[in-house]
Amino acid sequence: MPIPISYNFRNVLQRPVSTLTTAIGVGLTVAIFIGALALANGFQAALAESGSPANALALRKGADSEISSGVAREQADILRSLPDVATGPDGRPLVSPDLVVVTTKPRLGQPGSSNITVRGVEPTAAADVQAVAQPVTFPLRAQVRITSGRAFRAGSDEVIVGERISRRFANCAIGDHIRFQQREFTVVGHFTANGASFESEIWGDVAVLMPALQRDNVFQSVTFRMRDPARFEALKHQIESDPRLGLQLRRESEFYASQSEQLSTVIRFMGVFITIIMAVGAIFGAMNTMYAAVGSRTREIATLLVLGFSPAAVMMSFVIESVILALLGGLIGCLLALPINGIVTSTTNFSSFSEVAFAFRVTAQSLLAGLIFAAGMGLVGGFLPALRAARQPLAQSLREN
Amino acid sequence: MNFLKLVLVNLGRNKRRTILTTLSVTVALFLFCALGGVLDTLAESIKVGSETRLVTRNAISLIFPMPLAYRDRIAAVPGVKAVTFQNWFGGQDPANPHNFFAQFGIDSRTYLPEYASDIDVVAASPAQATVALPPGIDPRLAAYMVERTACIVGEKLFTRMGWKLGQTVTLAGTIYPGSWPMTIRAVYRSKNKSFGDETLFFHWDYLNEKGMGGKGLVGVYVLQLDTPDQAASIGKQVDAIFENSSAATRTESERAFQAGFVSMYGNLPFVIRVIGLAVAFAILLVAANTMVMAIRERTSEIGVLKTLGFEDGTVFRMVLIEAAAITLIGGAIGALGAKFAIEGSGFNAGGMLPQMSVHWSTVGTGVAVALLVGAVSGLIPAWQASRLRIVDALRRVN
Numbered sequence: 137m138p139i140p141i142s143y144n145f146r147n148v149l150q151r152p153v154s155t156l157t158t159a160i161g162v163g164l165t166v167a168i169f170i171g172a173l174a175l176a177n178g179f180q181a182a183l184a185e186s187g188s189p190a191n192a193l194a195l196r197k198g199a200d201s202e203i204s205s206g207v208a209r210e211q212a213d214i215l216r217s218l219p220d221v222a223t224g225p226d227g228r229p230l231v232s233p234d235l236v237v238v239t240t241k242p243r244l245g246q247p248g249s250s251n252i253t254v255r256g257v258e259p260t261a262a263a264d265v266q267a268v269a270q271p272v273t274f275p276l277r278a279q280v281r282i283t284s285g286r287a288f289r290a291g292s293d294e295v296i297v298g299e300r301i302s303r304r305f306a307n308c309a310i311g312d313h314i315r316f317q318q319r320e321f322t323v324v325g326h327f328t329a330n331g332a333s334f335e336s337e338i339w340g341d342v343a344v345l346m347p348a349l350q351r352d353n354v355f356q357s358v359t360f361r362m363r364d365p366a367r368f369e370a371l372k373h374q375i376e377s378d379p380r381l382g383l384q385l386r387r388e389s390e391f392y393a394s395q396s397e398q399l400s401t402v403i404r405f406m407g408v409f410i411t412i413i414m415a416v417g418a419i420f421g422a423m424n425t426m427y428a429a430v431g432s433r434t435r436e437i438a439t440l441l442v443l444g445f446s447p448a449a450v451m452m453s454f455v456i457e458s459v460i461l462a463l464l465g466g467l468i469g470c471l472l473a474l475p476i477n478g479i480v481t482s483t484t485n486f487s488s489f490s491e492v493a494f495a496f497r498v499t500a501q502s503l504l505a506g507l508i509f510a511a512g513m514g515l516v517g518g519f520l521p522a523l524r525a526a527r528q529p530l531a532q533s534l535r536e537n
Numbered sequence: 538m539n540f541l542k543l544v545l546v547n548l549g550r551n552k553r554r555t556i557l558t559t560l561s562v563t564v565a566l567f568l569f570c571a572l573g574g575v576l577d578t579l580a581e582s583i584k585v586g587s588e589t590r591l592v593t594r595n596a597i598s599l600i601f602p603m604p605l606a607y608r609d610r611i612a613a614v615p616g617v618k619a620v621t622f623q624n625w626f627g628g629q630d631p632a633n634p635h636n637f638f639a640q641f642g643i644d645s646r647t648y649l650p651e652y653a654s655d656i657d658v659v660a661a662s663p664a665q666a667t668v669a670l671p672p673g674i675d676p677r678l679a680a681y682m683v684e685r686t687a688c689i690v691g692e693k694l695f696t697r698m699g700w701k702l703g704q705t706v707t708l709a710g711t712i713y714p715g716s717w718p719m720t721i722r723a724v725y726r727s728k729n730k731s732f733g734d735e736t737l738f739f740h741w742d743y744l745n746e747k748g749m750g751g752k753g754l755v756g757v758y759v760l761q762l763d764t765p766d767q768a769a770s771i772g773k774q775v776d777a778i779f780e781n782s783s784a785a786t787r788t789e790s791e792r793a794f795q796a797g798f799v800s801m802y803g804n805l806p807f808v809i810r811v812i813g814l815a816v817a818f819a820i821l822l823v824a825a826n827t828m829v830m831a832i833r834e835r836t837s838e839i840g841v842l843k844t845l846g847f848e849d850g851t852v853f854r855m856v857l858i859e860a861a862a863i864t865l866i867g868g869a870i871g872a873l874g875a876k877f878a879i880e881g882s883g884f885n886a887g888g889m890l891p892q893m894s895v896h897w898s899t900v901g902t903g904v905a906v907a908l909l910v911g912a913v914s915g916l917i918p919a920w921q922a923s924r925l926r927i928v929d930a931l932r933r934v935n
Contacts, residue, residue, distance in 0.1 A: 157826040164819040168812055175808075196714060200634065203600055204627055204711040240598040240787075240797075248800025251598055316597060317785060349597070350783060382714075398635075410812060413568040414819060420561035421823035424554055428830045481808075484801035489600065491803065 138449050139440065144457040147429065148464070158425040159465035162513055165414040166469025166506040171476055172407020173502040176400040182494035183396035183485075185332035187389035190365045191276065194358045194375065194383045201395065201488050202236040202356045209233075209353040211381050215360060220371050222361040230276050230361035232258045235342045237349055237356075238490045239316070241305045251490040252301060254316075254349075255334075256342030259290035271325075272341070276361055279332055285310045285325030290341055293348075296325040298335035300480055300493035314338070319348040333392065336482070336493045359388055395487045415513055418465075422517030426458050430525045437525050438533035451526035458518020459511050466510025470503050540851075544859050551831070555863060558827040562867025562907060563874070565820035570875035570903045572813045574895035576806055581894060583799050585731030586791035589765040590651075591772055593758040594794075596785040599625070603784045605753030614774050616767045617760050621647035624744055624756035628708030628717060630698075638694050640708065640737040642744035645682060649674045651761055655732040659692055661723040662703055681722035688719040688739040692726045697735070713748030730892065731795065759791070817906050820864070825914035828860045832918040839922050840930025853923035860915025861908055868907020872900045 148155050187193075194215060199205035212233040215221070221229040235256030242249045259272035271287035274280045288294035295314060302308040312323045321340060329335050346352070362368060372385040386394075430437070440450055482493035548555050593611065595601035602624070612620045626640040643649075650673025664679035674682065681687040690700065700706060700721055708717045719739050727734045745753055760775070762768060772788035779786045789797075832839070839852060847855075876895040 153829060154826050157822040157829075161819045161822040161826075164815045164822075168815055198709055198711055198714045200629070200711050238598045238600055243800070249797060250801045250803065317783070318781070349601075410568060410572075413564055413571075414816060417561040417565045417568075417816075417820060417823065420557045420564075421819075421826060424557050424561075424823070424827055424830070427553065427557075481804045483803040483805060491801070 137445065139445055139453040141456060141460075144453060144460055147433075147457055148460055151429070154425050154428065155461060155464070158421050158461060159468055161421045162418045162462050162465025162510055163468030163472060165411055165418045165513070166466050166510050167472035168414060169407065169411040169509055170469060170473035170498060170502050170506040171496070172403060172411065173505065174473065174476060174496040174498045175481075176403040176407065177499055177502065178494045178497040179403065179483075179485075179492065180393070180396045180400045181497050182331055182333045182335075182492055183392045184389065185279065185330050185392075186334055187387070187392035188277075189387055189389045190361055191359055191388035192362050192368060192371065192385055193388045193391050194360075194381075194385050195356075195391075197376075197382050197384050199384075202234070203238060203489055205236075205356045207233065207355045207358050207383065209355070211383060212355055212358050214378075214380060215358050215375070215383075218360075218371075220363050220367060222363040224275050231358065232276050232360070233342065233355040233358045234258075235346050235349065235351055235355055237351070238488075239314075239338075241307065244304055244306055250305075250484055252305060253337040253488060253490040254295075254345065255337050255339050256345035256349075257339055258343075259288075259341050276359060277329065277334065279330040280327055280334065281329070282325050282327050285323075287327075288324055288340055291344060292341065293319060293321045293344055294324045295321045295338050295340035296327050297323050298337050298339075298493075299326045299328050300335040300482070301337075301491065302326050304482060304491075304493060308338075316345070316348045317350065321348075331495060333395075333485075333488075333492050333494070336491055358383075395485065398487055399483070399485055411509070415509070419513050419517040422458060422462060422514060423521060425461065426454065426518050426521035427524070429457070430454065430521045433525075434528065434533045437528055438530050441528070441530055442534070447526035451522045454522030454525045455515060455518045458522065459514035462510045462514025462517065463507060465513075466507040469506055469510065473498055473503075473506070540855070541858075544855060544862060547831075547835075547855075547859055548862060551834075554827060554831070558824060558863050559867040559870075561823045562820050562864045562910075563871040565816050565823075566868040566871030566903050566907055567875045567878075568871075569813055569816050569906065570872045570895055570899055571879060572809050572816070573899035573902065574875065574879050574893050575809055577896045577899055578893045579799050579802065579806060581730065583796040584792065585729070586793075586795035587731075588768065588790050588792050589762055590791040591760040591762065591768060591775070591788050592791050592794040593760065593775055593786050593788040594756075596776075596787045599756070601784065602754035602756055603758070603779075603786065605755055607755065607758065607779065607784075607786070610778055611758055611760060611775055614771060614778070616763050616771045618763050619647060619651060619761040620758055621651045621761075622741065622755045622758045623648065624741060624754075625712075626708075626710070626739075626744065627712045628710050631707060631709045631716070634709075636698075638735050638737065639733060640739065642741040643738050644741045645738075646671050646674075648738075648759075649678065651759060652732065655727060655729045656725040657728055659724050659726045660702055678723055684720060684722060685740060685743050686719055687722040688737050689723045689725055690721055690737045691734040692724050694735040694737065695721070695724050710748065713744065715747070717747070731791075734892070757794075760788070817910060820907075821910045821914055824860060824864050824910055825917070827863070828856070828915050828918040831859070832856060832922050836925065836930050839925055840927050843925070843927045843930070849923040852925075853919045856919035856922050857912060857915040860918070861911035864907040864911030864914070865904070868904050868910075872903035872907070875903070876900050 195205040216229055216231045221231055224230050237254050238251040239254050240249050241252050272290050283299055288296055297308045307314055310323050314321045375381060375383055375385045476496045477498040478495050480493055480495045482491050485492045595603055608620050622644050624642040626642055628640050630636045653673050658675050658677045661677040662680040668679050668683050670682055681689055702721055705718050705720045710717055745751060768790055775788045776786050879893050879895050
């Protein structure tokens with residue numbers, strides 16, 4: 137017959153100070169664990185959000201990122217005229233040959249500088265002559281929303297800046313000027329993109345940025361909406377075997393996800409490395425507490441054994457007590473980790489050689505993983521003390537004091 | 538009875554608890570110092586790079602090149618002793634694209650003399666014929682100098698990849714497309730932490746002919762100066778020359794240039810500090826818990842000590858020293874362990890960081906943190922013990 141679990145709950149509450157110190161020790165470990173997962177998740181989410189599975193992205197063969205790629209204007213035009221490219225309401229193909237470069241800007245609030253991606257996109261509203269003076273829209277990237285100011289006008293030397301970097305870098309407020317070579321551009325608006333890495337970019341009209349940056353007739357990537365996303369594989373084969381192109385075709389969503397692979401793997405690895413070491417320390421702490429619990433209840437345990445509870449039941453009971461203690465710590469860890477959800481931080485993604493701002497993302501899965509991790513620590517930490525409890529010499533224990 | 542001996546006896550009283558606590562302080566301090574080591578390494582990589590060299594790059598960012606014609610115009614600036622240049626190649630090992638290492642196309646005739654004091658040639662193919670080399674180049678590099686597709690690789694990379702001298706390795710270009718065969722003609726060892734040990738260098742001329750169609754585009758220029766104190770003004774002069782040309786430049790010291798890469802890590806140092814604090818706090822809890830338990834167990838014993846005439850202050854100090862001794866021993870083992878394990882293993886995060894180091898100052902900080910944690914964790918139990926009234930202590934039943 138097992139010992140009721142309520143016995144363990146009462147015991148844990150019996151010594152509040154030592155329970156709490158042990159639980160907080162476990163909790164801090166769990167919090168760091170969840171924090172590292174949240175960092176990796178947030179970074180991955182920012183890049184995953186950038187791509188739509190309905191869009192395809194063409195890069196030069198062999199290029200592993202947009203900045204190392206190059207697509208000539210003629211090649212972009214071939215893609216543009218493919219029947220597989222979807223058309224917008226105005227009948228024009230939904231294509232954006234993008235110019236992608238990075239520019240070095242000083243940080244605000246901390247010393248040093250970092251690279252920001254500058255993306256020249258093809259403005260779509262320009263089809264209508266009336267619309268030339270109107271701000272452009274981005275039907276290909278539906279997640280883009282202007283949050284303050286307005287979009288740039290086609291053919292103008294205006295740019296918009298992603299909201300997440302506008303506060304982190306100099307010269308990114310509305311009305312500020314950004315200079316590329318001989319030409320000065322004016323920031324006219326800020327935008328969000330549902331947390332996507334686009335929010336860490338500067339966007340302008342490719343037709344104006346290209347000559348300003350002296351990239352004559354070479355784009356970095358061509359993104360287009362597929363008329364039928366299910367035909368992607370056939371389309372990929374068709375484009376990659378076309379000798380005029382020398383391009384690779386990838387789903388936009390898959391491409392951006394692959395750009396996050398390297399850094400999120402490093403973050404996860406570091407997180408696991410740090411938490412495992414911390415866990416060893418926390419387990420020793422839990423062992424101490426459990427040994428003390430066993431030591432101070434020598435007579436009580438002996439009584440349980442005499443009453444007919446089996447040594448296995450006693451051992452089980454102490455393991456459970458240790459797990460309860462650790463789970464309490466796990467809960468504290470979850471509570472400590474929750475407030476970091478949504479905090480925006482940024483670092484350089486070396487895959488794109490530019491800064492990506494992203495928000496910590498604490499997911500239900502990572503909280504659950506934290507609790508399981510805590511329970512594991514309790515299990516390991518409680519095992520030896522529980523064994524000792526179960527193996528107590530009865531007569532001697534009862535005689536004590 | 539000797540005061541310290543009493544502390545030692547007390548530590549030995551519950552050996553398992555003392556050992557467990559010491560071990561948890563050890564692992565925590567190991568982690569604390571390992572994290573500190575990352576900060577040390579980052580701080581160090583800001584300081585590597587010479588103050589007497591300037592680096593000129595395109596003002597927009599590193600990915601924009603500059604014309605080769607800038608070389609002579611920069612060299613003509615008074616105070617500039619020599620100019621060399623390099624391009625980032627960004628090639629991949631076709632067998633394993635994730636196996637990252639750096640490659641640079643260098644202007645060998647000027648680059649090798651400029652960095653001669655940073656490298657040791659450890660192995661080189663013999664030259665087929667005697668050739669006259671520019672002054673300042675190690676004569677063993679003759680075979681490399683005369684072969685258009687030759688390359689020099691760092692010793693660590695050479696070992697990691699299992700390459701052989703004279704072997705032709707083929708890289709897949711990402712920025713410069715195509716496959717790039719290169720023949721290893723020499724292996725170098727870095728004498729200076731700022732100079733990577735896992736880099737492949739090859740002739741810029743090869744890159745220019747095959748990858749740029751002879752357009753002559755340069756990634757960065759490296760300027761050697763007559764005297765370092767003119768660095769700032771020479772940098773300004775160089776940038777002024779090109780301010781209104783097709784590619785404006787930005788010139789800074791090599792040290793500042795390297796620091797730029799570290800600054801790209803963004804908030805990383807802050808995150809590491811937060812984790813370090815959490816680690817320190819976690820061990821504080823473990824240690825405090827131990828001391829509370831130890832004192833609770835010994836209540837009647839403390840009563841006896843006081844009966845024998847030990848004063849409150851002495852009891853207070855005794856408990857405090859006991860706590861500090863545990864954390865000091867654990868901390869010292871952990872901190873020293875981190876220094877020797879990390880520096881000994883040559884860990885460099887897969888080439889992302891220069892070889893890691895843990896400074897003695899970090900070890901010292903770690904030990905100080907451990908000592909402080911010990912003292913703080915012992916404070917409350919010590920205070921309780923010193924305040925204990927003899928009657929209460931002796932009356933209490935276990």
